[in-house]
Amino acid sequence: MSRVARKPVVIPNGVTVDYKDRTITVKGPLGEDKLTLMEGVDLEVKDNVISITAKNAKEDKKIAAASGLVRSLLSNMVTGVSQGFEKDMEIVGVGYRVTQQAKDVQFQLGYSHPIVFSPPAGITIEVQEATKFKIKGANKQEVGQVAANIRMLRPPEPYKGKGIRYKDERVRKKAGKTGK
Numbered sequence: 001m002s003r004v005a006r007k008p009v010v011i012p013n014g015v016t017v018d019y020k021d022r023t024i025t026v027k028g029p030l031g032e033d034k035l036t037l038m039e040g041v042d043l044e045v046k047d048n049v050i051s052i053t054a055k056n057a058k059e060d061k062k063i064a065a066a067s068g069l070v071r072s073l074l075s076n077m078v079t080g081v082s083q084g085f086e087k088d089m090e091i092v093g094v095g096y097r098v099t100q101q102a103k104d105v106q107f108q109l110g111y112s113h114p115i116v117f118s119p120p121a122g123i124t125i126e127v128q129e130a131t132k133f134k135i136k137g138a139n140k141q142e143v144g145q146v147a148a149n150i151r152m153l154r155p156p157e158p159y160k161g162k163g164i165r166y167k168d169e170r171v172r173k174k175a176g177k178t179g180k
Contacts, residue, residue, distance in 0.1 A: 002054075002068030009050040009075050012082050017045050024074065028081025031122060031138040035077060041067050043074075050074055080138040087135045087147040093162035096154070097130040105133065109154040109164070117153070119146055132167075 011017055015028040022037045037043065040063035044051045052074075054067035079085070091098060091109075099106045105125045107115040119125050123137040123146050135150070137143040147166070156163035156171040165171060 002064050002071075004068035005052045005054060005064075005071045007071065008052075009071065009078055011045075011048040011050065011078060015078055015082050017050065017078075019043065019045055024077075026074075026077045026081050028078075028138075030081050030084045033077045033081055033139060035070075035073055037070060038066055041070050043070070050078075076140045080140055084136055084138055085140045085143045086137075087143055088167035089133050089135065089147060089150065089164060090167055091131040091154075091164050092156070093154075093160075096162065098127055098133050099130070100125075100127040107150075107153060107164075110162075115153055117150060 015026060018025045018027075023034060024037065024043065025032065025034050040055050040060065042053050042055065044053070052067050052071045054063050056063060076085075091107075093110065095108065096110060097108050099108075101116070103119065103124070105117045105119070105127065107117065109115060117125075119135075120142065122139060123135065123142055125133055125135055125146075127133045135143055135147050137146070151164045151166070154163040156165045156169070158172065158174045159176055161171045161173055
């Protein structure tokens, strides 16, 4: 079994965990998430702690690695339904901006038309300023994927750094052409 899988997952107050037929369901104040376990990995829920066990982990390295993966996924599920995840994004560029339209978000990114982005269910986008917004949700993978999809609308370019980027992202700028 991996070192990650040996560490138990503590269930905070307000979160309920249900385990039936190799499917674990985690419910909390921010939503619900499900995970189906793979063969060879099992778990036990007791006293607000989830313990992961791997069968034949010493012989099969894939099961040992999968046990660590399952522990990380469970930890993210518990954190997601209790606290949630968020990504801070910012837009850099003259005339580039974002506006809120009910649940949708409209981007002006230098194209000839505005881009309207509709987030999937369970994800909310909160515009703070014309150039700053947050992506929030209970599922870490979905929040990251939505952030990556929005970033791909206008990725940061290497000469002036214009585009959509994560808040703490550093864009390496290239030197432009030098004149004679």
